[in-house]
Amino acid sequence: MTAARVGLSAWLVALAVADVREGEVSNWATVPPLLIITAWQVLIGGWPLGLALVLILAGSQWPVFAVPSLGLMALCAWFAIPGGAEVAVWVWTFVYVLWQIGVIGGADAKVVMALAAAFPDGRLAWLLLLCWFGLSVIYLLHRHGRRAPQALLKATKGLVRFQVVEEEGERYPALPAVALAGLIYVWLYL
Amino acid sequence: MRFLKDRSGAEVTEVAVIIILIVVAAYAAIRAFGLRISALFEWLAGLF
Numbered sequence: 630m631t632a633a634r635v636g637l638s639a640w641l642v643a644l645a646v647a648d649v650r651e652g653e654v655s656n657w658a659t660v661p662p663l664l665i666i667t668a669w670q671v672l673i674g675g676w677p678l679g680l681a682l683v684l685i686l687a688g689s690q691w692p693v694f695a696v697p698s699l700g701l702m703a704l705c706a707w708f709a710i711p712g713g714a715e716v717a718v719w720v721w722t723f724v725y726v727l728w729q730i731g732v733i734g735g736a737d738a739k740v741v742m743a744l745a746a747a748f749p750d751g752r753l754a755w756l757l758l759l760c761w762f763g764l765s766v767i768y769l770l771h772r773h774g775r776r777a778p779q780a781l782l783k784a785t786k787g788l789v790r791f792q793v794v795e796e797e798g799e800r801y802p803a804l805p806a807v808a809l810a811g812l813i814y815v816w817l818y819l
Numbered sequence: 820m821r822f823l824k825d826r827s828g829a830e831v832t833e834v835a836v837i838i839i840l841i842v843v844a845a846y847a848a849i850r851a852f853g854l855r856i857s858a859l860f861e862w863l864a865g866l867f
Contacts, residue, residue: 648828656826689822723842728822732834735825761831762839768831784833801831 634815641808641815644740648804654736663743670714670746677709678746681718685725695729717749720757737803744811752818756810764806772801 640662647654663682671679681702688698699722706718721742728738741757773780849855 651828653826653828656823659826660823686820686822690820727838728825732832732838733829734827735822736827737829738822738825758839758842761835765831765833765836765839769833769836781833781836785837788834788837803829803831803835806831 630819634819637815638812641740641811644736645802645805645808648736648802652800652802653734654740654804659736659739659743663739663746666743666746670717675709675712675714675717677705677712678714678717678721680708681705681721685721688725689729699726714746714749716751716754717745720745720754733803737807740804740807740811744807744814748814748819750814750818753810753814756814757807760806760810760813761803764801764803764809768801 640658644654644658647658667678667682684698684701684705688695702718702722702725706715706722709715709718724733724738724741724745727733728735733741744753744757769777769780
């Protein structure tokens, strides 16, 4: 078990470092883990996850299928309840929507999906959300200082008009937050 | 496959904070009404 923890930790740290340095992560580090873990879940009876992955791939490939695929993923979540993998499908759905609207990148999405498929546990889902929120608050305070509430209000107004306001300046990569959540889960709950 | 080929890493933005706050508020509202997320998905699945 310790070897698995160390291996997983090394993978997460390498991903975070690559994101901080280059702003992107090689697909060799994200796609095989996602496919292998999904295949393993399908083999042990978690076929709704396999179907959910097919829906995500189809929805991302053909825009006309993007919205129907979301509805069908809700169906997958329902089918995943007996196997206990519904948390993974919720997380996948959330991540897929965020990727479609451009809030998160493909690398982040695939890492979160791989983690959620490997550990379909509500605690991991909350940890991911908490770490992302923590990093976001640090970012807000660092970039805007006392003007953080105004910046938040401006972004909210943009969102209401379906516009994402892009800020110039220093990069704040999100993958370290995902890696931190994974590390906490692996060492505290696994 | 567009999704599998996308290797970009996201940046933390104000939008992320807003989305997380909306998700937490929605979850709190669902629980406050005594519902479960599973029940919500069952309802959604019934629409299709």
